[in-house]
Amino acid sequence: MADNKFAAYICAGCGIGDTLDIAALEKIAQKECKMAAVKSHPFLCNQEGVQIIKNDIANEGVTHLCIAACSRRAKTEAFAFADACVSRANLREGVLWVVAAGAEHDEVRQEMAEDYLRMGCAEVKKMKQPAGNPDKAINRTILVVGGGMTGMTAAIEAAEAGYAVLIVEKSAALGGFARQLWKRVPFAAPYAEAQPTGADELAARVSGHARIKLHLNSTLAETAGAPGRFQVKIAQESGSVTEVVVGAIIQATGFSAYDINKLPQLGGGQANVVDQAGLESLARNAALAGGVIKRADGKEVNRVVFVQCAGQRDASGQHLSYCSGHCCATSIKQATYFKDANPLVDTVVIYQDLRVPGMGEDFYRSAQDKGVVFTKGTVSKVSGGGSCSVTFKDLILDEEATLVADLVVLATGQVPNAGTDMELWNQVSTDADNGDEAAKTRQQELRAASVLKLAYRQGPDMPQFKHGFADSHFICFPYETRRTGIYAAGPTRRPMDLDQAMTDATGAALKAIQAVENAAAGRAAHPRVGDLSYPIVRLEGCTQCKRCTVECPFGAIDEDERRFPQFNEQRCRRCGTCMGACPVRVISFENYSCDTVGMQIKAVNIPDEFEEKPRILILACENDAYPALDMAGLQRLTYSAYVRAIPIRCLGSVNTVWITDALSSGYDGVMMMGCKKGDDYQCHFVKGSEMAYYRLSKIEDTMKQMSLEPERVQSHEIAITDNARVARLIDDYVAQIKEIGLSPMKGFG
Amino acid sequence: MTTNTTAAYQNSFLREVEAHVEEGAWVKMCMQCGVCAGSCPFGPHWEHSPQKIFMMIRAGKREEVLRSDSMWMCTSCYNCLVRCPRKLPITHIMHGLAHYAHRLGLAPKGQPTRESARLFWNNCIKHGRINELKFTLALYFKDGLAQGIKNALAMQGIGLAMLKAKRLNPFAIFGGHQCKDKSGIQKIVAKARELEAKRQEQAA
Amino acid sequence: MTAALEAAECGQQVLLIDKAPTLGGRTAQLYRYFPKMCHPSCGLEINLKRLKGNPKLRVMAMTELVAVTGRRGDYRVTLKVRPRYVNENCTACGKCAEAVSSEIPDPFNYGLSKVKAAYLPHLMAYPQRYVIDASIANTAEGEKAKAACPVGAVDLGMQEETLELTVGAIVWATGWRPYDANKIQPYGYDRYQNVITSVEFERLADPRGPTGGQLLRPSDGKPAKNIAFIQCAGSRDENYLRHCSRICCMATLKQTQYVREAGGDGRSTVYYIDIRAIDRFEDFYQMVQADATVSFVKSKVARIALNEVNGNPILHGVDTEGYHRYATEHDLVVLAVGMEPEITGLLGNGLAAAIVLDSSNFIEGCAGASADAGMFAAGAAASPLDVNRSVQSATAASLKAIQVVHKTVSTEVA
Missing domain, CATH: 3.50.50.60 (FAD/NAD(P)-binding domain)
Structure with a gap:
C-alpha cells in the first residue's frame, strides 16, 4: 500500500476569498499542518476545481484531503472521492455566513477560519479509508416468525423478490387469526361488501412456493449471531430441534384478543356475550351449516348489539388505553353478516367515535344503507344470558337507555404477541446478577416467554415501544428497530387491520432484504446506511468494564467466554456509543475515533488569557444540531466567532476524554448539542443524549479537581429547526463565560 | 335527562318510516354531524332538530316523533339539504314525516303550520285555485272571532298597502276567480286519494 | 423519497x-x-x-x-x-436573490409571504440550488440575477x-394536495381573512415560517388567542370529498398544542363529527382532552358569519350531544382541510x-x-x-x- 499523502484544498468562492485571507490559510495548511499539497481555487466545486483534486488523487498519490470550503452537507456530489479520505473545513456556513460583517470582526473571523482549517487537516490525518469488515456474513435467507397473514405475506413477497424464506409457525397450519374470520373488510373500491379473507389461497401459494420452506408446530429455541449469520434453533413440538442459518428475521407474531373475561361489567364471560372473534366463529359455523348466524345455544338472533371500545380507550388504567383501530370497521362488517342474511335482524352499533378513516367511510355508508343503526354513547353495563341487555348513555339523545338483545358483541382490542418486555427483563436481570434467586427463576420464565429467544447479552426479545408493541420510535422510519436485521410487522408492531398488516409485511420484507444485502457487503444498516466503518477494538487494552456491552443501544455487543466484549459488526449501527463509553479508549472506527475528534480539539489555537478571546468547543450531533448550525448560516443569522463546532455521529459517541482534554488545554467552555431525550426520545441511536447527560454527571469531580466551574460544560437538546435558537444559545453562553471569566487552564495544555 | 327504557333502538319504527314516509329510506344514512340543525333558519324554534329526529326514529321513539311539532316548522329553505354531507333530502323527509303524522292523526292539534296547510288545501280544492282573501281571513279567524279581529288589526297596514298595490281584491270575498274545470280537479284529487289508500292497504 | x-x-x-x-x-x-x-x-x-x-x-x-x-x-x-434557469454550478450563495427585486408568493409558505423571484425553495432544499422563477426569466430582472452570479450558474437560455x-x-x-377551501362556501374561506387552512396554520407555527412562529391572524396581525378548528372541512362530505382524510383529526390535535405552547391565554375549540385518533394516537387524544386549553364540540359547523367590527368569524351550528345551539365568536378559524390525491x-x-x-x-x-x-x-x-x-x-x-x-x-x- 502506498504511503499516505495529505493535501488541503481551499476554496475562495462564495465570498470566502473576499472576506478571508486565503494566503494566510494556505500558509497555515503548509507550515503548521504540514500538508504535502496545498491549493486554492476561486470556485473549487466547479468542474475545473474538482478535476484538480481528481488529478491529484490519480496522479500525485493524494490519499487524504481536507476541503476547506462549504459545509460537509453542501456540494456532496462534487466533493465525493471514493478512493480518498475527506474532511471538510466549514468556512462558508461555519464562518463566513455566521460571523458578523464588518472590519472589526476581521480578526476573529480569520482566526475562526484558520482553526477550522487546522481542525480539518488534523482530522483527516487520523482518518483511514474504511476497508469494510473482512468477516462477511453472507446468508441471504429470510426467517419469518409467524405464519399468519402478515407472516405469509412477508414470506411470499420476499420469495417473489428472489430470496429464500423459512416460516416458523407454532400451530399446525398457516393462516393465523385470519383463518378464524369468516370474511374480511373490503380493501378496494367500492368498499361496500365484506370479502373472503384469502387466507386459504395465500396459504396454498406459500406452501407451494419453491423458495419457501415451512416449519409448522415449531417455535424458536434460540437465536444467536447477527444479520447475515443468524444461527437459529427451531424447536418442534415433538421436541426435535433443527439448526439453521438465516440472514434476517421478520417477527410477525400477531396479536391476541384482549381477554373478554376481564370485562365482567360488560358481560364478559356471560352467555351470549361474545367478542369479535367469537362472532366470527358463530358466522363460520353458520356458513358451514348453511344457515343464518345462531347463538351458541342454537337460538336465532333477531337483535344484536355491538359495543365498541370494550376494554379499550380506557383512561382508568384497568384495560387497554389505546384504540385498536380496526374494530369499528370489523363491527360494521359483522353487522352486515346479519343484515345480508336477513334485513329484519336489528343491528345496533354503540360507538364513542366511529373510526373508519380513509375509504372506510364508504364501508360505513354501505352498512348504513343496509340498515345497520349507529348511535353514539357510552356503555355502562351489559348483562348476558337468554335475553341480554345493554345499558348506555345515549349521547345524542342525552338519556340513559337500555337495549335488549339476543346477542351482544364486544369490540375488544388487540394485545400484541411481542414476547418479553425488555425493560422488565433488564430489571429482573439486574436483580438476578446480584444473586436474587427469585429473580433468577423469573428470568428463566421471561426467557421462556420470549418470542425470539435471542442469545444477546441485552435480552431475548426486541425492546418494545409503547403498550407492549415492538414498534419503531420514529415517524419517518416505521421499520427502525433496535435489533438490527430483525423487523416486526403486523399487529405485533402496532394495532392494525389486515390491509395495513399486509402492506406492513411487504415493507418489512424489503427491510429484511436490505439487511441481508448490507450484511453481505459489510455495510451499516439504517440510518448510517452504506457506512463501511465498524468498531475496531484493541482487546489488549480492555479492562472488561462492560460499559460498551451495557450501553450499546442495539444490543450488538456480547461477552465472550473470557468476558471480553464480542462485537457483532453486522448488528452494529455505527453510532459510536461504545466508543464514547470506553474509559480506556480502545474502541475506534477507521474514520471516526477518539483521535479524529481529539486531534481537532487539540488543533485549535488557544489564545492566552490576556487576549480575552474565549474558545468554546461545540460537539454537535451531525443529524440535527449541526444542520441547525448550518441553516443558521444559510439564514445569515450571526453568532459568536469564539466557538469551534465539531460534528459528531451522536452525543452517545462523545468520550469524556474530549471534554477533559478540551478543558485542560484551555477551552473556556464546552457545549454539547444533541437530540431530545426521555420517553419521546428523538435520538436515532436511542439514548445518545441521555448517555451524554449521564456521563457529564461523572466528570463533575474531575472538573472540581481542576477548580473549574460546572457551567463550563453545558448540554442542550437541539432540534433541527432550532436555527435561531442555536445562535442565541451560543451568544448567551459566550456572555456567560465572559462573566465567569476565562479558563485558568490556559497555557498548561 | 330522560330515560329510554321501552324497547329502545328496536328498528320497527325505522322500518315503518322507511315504508310510509316520503324519502324515509334516507333516515338511516344520517351520521349525526348536525349541519342540518345548525343550518336551519328556524332552528331556535324547534324542539328537535332534523338530525335529532333521525336519531329518535332509530331509537324507536315513535310517539315522540310523530306527535312532535318540529317537522312542521320546516319552511323549505333547503339550507339543510344542500349542506348535508350525506346528501339526505332532509326537507322532503321533514314534510314526509309531517304528512305521515297528519295521516295517522298524531300531528299536534292546532299546530299553526299544520292548520295553515289544512286551510290552504281545503281552500284550494274547493275552487281549483287559491282564494287568497278567504285563505287569509280563515287563517286570521282560526282561533275564534276575538283573536281574528286582533290579527286583522295587527295586519291592517300590510292589507291596505296590498290593496293599494292591487295585490288584494276585496271582491274576492264573493267567490273571486275560479279555474275552468273545477270538478275535473276534484276528480283528480279523489282518484289520487283512492290510489294512495290502495297503496297504503298493500303496504300494510 | x-x-x-x-x-x-x-x-x-x-x-x-x-x-x-x-x-x-x-x-x-x-x-x-x-x-x-x-x-x-x-x-x-x-x-x-x-x-x-x-x-x-x-x-x-x-x-x-x-x-x-x-x-x-x-x-x-x-x-x-x-427550465430552472440555474445550472449545477450554483453554490446557493444567494447573490442572485440579492440582485433581483421582483417577488412572488412563496409556495413554501402557501403564499402567506413573498419570496424573491430568484429563490432557494427552502432551507433544506435538495438539490441545494436556486430557482429563477419563469416570470422573470426573460426580463431585465433575470439579467440582473445572471449578472450577479459569480459562478455562471444562471442560464436564462434554458429550454x-x-x-x-x-x-x-x-x-x-x-x-396529495389540500382540498380547495374556496369550494366550501358556508365557511367563507374566500371571504373572511381570519379563516385559514390547516396547512397554512402549520406555516404560521413554524419559527422558519412567515410569522417567525407566532400565531398571528391575517386580518390585523394580532396574536390569535381563541382559535376554532373545524374538522372534516371537505372530507366525509359527498358535496366535496366523500372519503375521510384520516390525518386531519390528529393534525388538529397537534395544532392545539401549538396554541398551548404559544403561551398566554390561547384556547382551542375543536368542532368534530368523530375524533379519529386510531391506535396509539389515542394516547395523544387523551392528553389533549385533559388539556384545559382545549375543548371539543361534537358538531359539523353549519356556517361562518363575520363580526364586521373586529373581523372575528362567528361560528353557527348545533352541538349534537344533547342539541345545544351555538353562535360562537373566535378570533381565528382553522379549516382542517381534506387530502386530495x-x-x-x-x-x-x-x-x-x-x-x-x-x-x-x-x-x-x-x-x-x-x-x-x-x-x-x-x-x-x-x-x-x-x-x-x-x-x-x-x-x-x-x-x-x-x-x-x-x-x-x-x-x-x-
Missing part, C-alpha cells in the same frame, strides 16, 4: 423525479409531527444524507412524467424537464427539455388509462391484469395516509417494484 431510497439501498438503480424544484414534498412544509411533536426536517435530513451517499439513486427535479408505454419490466417513459428512457417498474408517489399531472398528461382510480381518485393500481402490473402507487397518492403509513406504503411499493426487476438471489432453502 422513501420508495426510491429503499429500492436503491437494495441495490437497484433508481431515478427519482419530482415536479417541484426540490425534494421533500409537503412533509417539508410541516412544522412538527403528531404524536411525538418532533420535526419532519429531522427525518428529511436523514433521508437526504442517505440519498447524497447513494450512487444508485439519481434525482431529477422540476421533471414530470408525460408519457408511458410498454409493459411490466419494459416501460418506455417520456420525461419533461422544466424545456424532453427525454425518453426505459425503466422496469414505476412507483407513483405523487402525494395529487394526480393532476397523471390526468393532464393523458395517463389515466394506465391506472385504476378509486371513487375518490386515489390510485388503486395499474390498469390491466395484475400479472402485467409494473406500476404501483405509494403514500398519499394511493390512500389518505399520515407520514408514518406513507413510508410503510412506500416501502411496500418499493419491494413490489423490485420484484419486477429482480434476479433470483438464492434458490437454496436452508
Whole structure:
C-alpha cells in the first residue's frame, strides 16, 4: 500500500476569498499542518476545481484531503472521492455566513477560519479509508416468525423478490387469526361488501412456493449471531430441534384478543356475550351449516348489539388505553353478516367515535344503507344470558337507555404477541446478577416467554415501544428497530387491520432484504446506511468494564467466554456509543475515533488569557444540531466567532476524554448539542443524549479537581429547526463565560 | 335527562318510516354531524332538530316523533339539504314525516303550520285555485272571532298597502276567480286519494 | 423519497423525479409531527444524507412524467424537464436573490409571504440550488440575477427539455394536495381573512415560517388567542370529498398544542363529527382532552358569519350531544382541510388509462391484469395516509417494484 499523502484544498468562492485571507490559510495548511499539497481555487466545486483534486488523487498519490470550503452537507456530489479520505473545513456556513460583517470582526473571523482549517487537516490525518469488515456474513435467507397473514405475506413477497424464506409457525397450519374470520373488510373500491379473507389461497401459494420452506408446530429455541449469520434453533413440538442459518428475521407474531373475561361489567364471560372473534366463529359455523348466524345455544338472533371500545380507550388504567383501530370497521362488517342474511335482524352499533378513516367511510355508508343503526354513547353495563341487555348513555339523545338483545358483541382490542418486555427483563436481570434467586427463576420464565429467544447479552426479545408493541420510535422510519436485521410487522408492531398488516409485511420484507444485502457487503444498516466503518477494538487494552456491552443501544455487543466484549459488526449501527463509553479508549472506527475528534480539539489555537478571546468547543450531533448550525448560516443569522463546532455521529459517541482534554488545554467552555431525550426520545441511536447527560454527571469531580466551574460544560437538546435558537444559545453562553471569566487552564495544555 | 327504557333502538319504527314516509329510506344514512340543525333558519324554534329526529326514529321513539311539532316548522329553505354531507333530502323527509303524522292523526292539534296547510288545501280544492282573501281571513279567524279581529288589526297596514298595490281584491270575498274545470280537479284529487289508500292497504 | 431510497439501498438503480424544484414534498412544509411533536426536517435530513451517499439513486427535479408505454419490466417513459434557469454550478450563495427585486408568493409558505423571484425553495432544499422563477426569466430582472452570479450558474437560455428512457417498474408517489377551501362556501374561506387552512396554520407555527412562529391572524396581525378548528372541512362530505382524510383529526390535535405552547391565554375549540385518533394516537387524544386549553364540540359547523367590527368569524351550528345551539365568536378559524390525491399531472398528461382510480381518485393500481402490473402507487397518492403509513406504503411499493426487476438471489432453502 502506498504511503499516505495529505493535501488541503481551499476554496475562495462564495465570498470566502473576499472576506478571508486565503494566503494566510494556505500558509497555515503548509507550515503548521504540514500538508504535502496545498491549493486554492476561486470556485473549487466547479468542474475545473474538482478535476484538480481528481488529478491529484490519480496522479500525485493524494490519499487524504481536507476541503476547506462549504459545509460537509453542501456540494456532496462534487466533493465525493471514493478512493480518498475527506474532511471538510466549514468556512462558508461555519464562518463566513455566521460571523458578523464588518472590519472589526476581521480578526476573529480569520482566526475562526484558520482553526477550522487546522481542525480539518488534523482530522483527516487520523482518518483511514474504511476497508469494510473482512468477516462477511453472507446468508441471504429470510426467517419469518409467524405464519399468519402478515407472516405469509412477508414470506411470499420476499420469495417473489428472489430470496429464500423459512416460516416458523407454532400451530399446525398457516393462516393465523385470519383463518378464524369468516370474511374480511373490503380493501378496494367500492368498499361496500365484506370479502373472503384469502387466507386459504395465500396459504396454498406459500406452501407451494419453491423458495419457501415451512416449519409448522415449531417455535424458536434460540437465536444467536447477527444479520447475515443468524444461527437459529427451531424447536418442534415433538421436541426435535433443527439448526439453521438465516440472514434476517421478520417477527410477525400477531396479536391476541384482549381477554373478554376481564370485562365482567360488560358481560364478559356471560352467555351470549361474545367478542369479535367469537362472532366470527358463530358466522363460520353458520356458513358451514348453511344457515343464518345462531347463538351458541342454537337460538336465532333477531337483535344484536355491538359495543365498541370494550376494554379499550380506557383512561382508568384497568384495560387497554389505546384504540385498536380496526374494530369499528370489523363491527360494521359483522353487522352486515346479519343484515345480508336477513334485513329484519336489528343491528345496533354503540360507538364513542366511529373510526373508519380513509375509504372506510364508504364501508360505513354501505352498512348504513343496509340498515345497520349507529348511535353514539357510552356503555355502562351489559348483562348476558337468554335475553341480554345493554345499558348506555345515549349521547345524542342525552338519556340513559337500555337495549335488549339476543346477542351482544364486544369490540375488544388487540394485545400484541411481542414476547418479553425488555425493560422488565433488564430489571429482573439486574436483580438476578446480584444473586436474587427469585429473580433468577423469573428470568428463566421471561426467557421462556420470549418470542425470539435471542442469545444477546441485552435480552431475548426486541425492546418494545409503547403498550407492549415492538414498534419503531420514529415517524419517518416505521421499520427502525433496535435489533438490527430483525423487523416486526403486523399487529405485533402496532394495532392494525389486515390491509395495513399486509402492506406492513411487504415493507418489512424489503427491510429484511436490505439487511441481508448490507450484511453481505459489510455495510451499516439504517440510518448510517452504506457506512463501511465498524468498531475496531484493541482487546489488549480492555479492562472488561462492560460499559460498551451495557450501553450499546442495539444490543450488538456480547461477552465472550473470557468476558471480553464480542462485537457483532453486522448488528452494529455505527453510532459510536461504545466508543464514547470506553474509559480506556480502545474502541475506534477507521474514520471516526477518539483521535479524529481529539486531534481537532487539540488543533485549535488557544489564545492566552490576556487576549480575552474565549474558545468554546461545540460537539454537535451531525443529524440535527449541526444542520441547525448550518441553516443558521444559510439564514445569515450571526453568532459568536469564539466557538469551534465539531460534528459528531451522536452525543452517545462523545468520550469524556474530549471534554477533559478540551478543558485542560484551555477551552473556556464546552457545549454539547444533541437530540431530545426521555420517553419521546428523538435520538436515532436511542439514548445518545441521555448517555451524554449521564456521563457529564461523572466528570463533575474531575472538573472540581481542576477548580473549574460546572457551567463550563453545558448540554442542550437541539432540534433541527432550532436555527435561531442555536445562535442565541451560543451568544448567551459566550456572555456567560465572559462573566465567569476565562479558563485558568490556559497555557498548561 | 330522560330515560329510554321501552324497547329502545328496536328498528320497527325505522322500518315503518322507511315504508310510509316520503324519502324515509334516507333516515338511516344520517351520521349525526348536525349541519342540518345548525343550518336551519328556524332552528331556535324547534324542539328537535332534523338530525335529532333521525336519531329518535332509530331509537324507536315513535310517539315522540310523530306527535312532535318540529317537522312542521320546516319552511323549505333547503339550507339543510344542500349542506348535508350525506346528501339526505332532509326537507322532503321533514314534510314526509309531517304528512305521515297528519295521516295517522298524531300531528299536534292546532299546530299553526299544520292548520295553515289544512286551510290552504281545503281552500284550494274547493275552487281549483287559491282564494287568497278567504285563505287569509280563515287563517286570521282560526282561533275564534276575538283573536281574528286582533290579527286583522295587527295586519291592517300590510292589507291596505296590498290593496293599494292591487295585490288584494276585496271582491274576492264573493267567490273571486275560479279555474275552468273545477270538478275535473276534484276528480283528480279523489282518484289520487283512492290510489294512495290502495297503496297504503298493500303496504300494510 | 422513501420508495426510491429503499429500492436503491437494495441495490437497484433508481431515478427519482419530482415536479417541484426540490425534494421533500409537503412533509417539508410541516412544522412538527403528531404524536411525538418532533420535526419532519429531522427525518428529511436523514433521508437526504442517505440519498447524497447513494450512487444508485439519481434525482431529477422540476421533471414530470408525460408519457408511458410498454409493459411490466419494459416501460418506455417520456420525461419533461422544466427550465430552472440555474445550472449545477450554483453554490446557493444567494447573490442572485440579492440582485433581483421582483417577488412572488412563496409556495413554501402557501403564499402567506413573498419570496424573491430568484429563490432557494427552502432551507433544506435538495438539490441545494436556486430557482429563477419563469416570470422573470426573460426580463431585465433575470439579467440582473445572471449578472450577479459569480459562478455562471444562471442560464436564462434554458429550454424545456424532453427525454425518453426505459425503466422496469414505476412507483407513483405523487402525494396529495389540500382540498380547495374556496369550494366550501358556508365557511367563507374566500371571504373572511381570519379563516385559514390547516396547512397554512402549520406555516404560521413554524419559527422558519412567515410569522417567525407566532400565531398571528391575517386580518390585523394580532396574536390569535381563541382559535376554532373545524374538522372534516371537505372530507366525509359527498358535496366535496366523500372519503375521510384520516390525518386531519390528529393534525388538529397537534395544532392545539401549538396554541398551548404559544403561551398566554390561547384556547382551542375543536368542532368534530368523530375524533379519529386510531391506535396509539389515542394516547395523544387523551392528553389533549385533559388539556384545559382545549375543548371539543361534537358538531359539523353549519356556517361562518363575520363580526364586521373586529373581523372575528362567528361560528353557527348545533352541538349534537344533547342539541345545544351555538353562535360562537373566535378570533381565528382553522379549516382542517381534506387530502386530495395529487394526480393532476397523471390526468393532464393523458395517463389515466394506465391506472385504476378509486371513487375518490386515489390510485388503486395499474390498469390491466395484475400479472402485467409494473406500476404501483405509494403514500398519499394511493390512500389518505399520515407520514408514518406513507413510508410503510412506500416501502411496500418499493419491494413490489423490485420484484419486477429482480434476479433470483438464492434458490437454496436452508
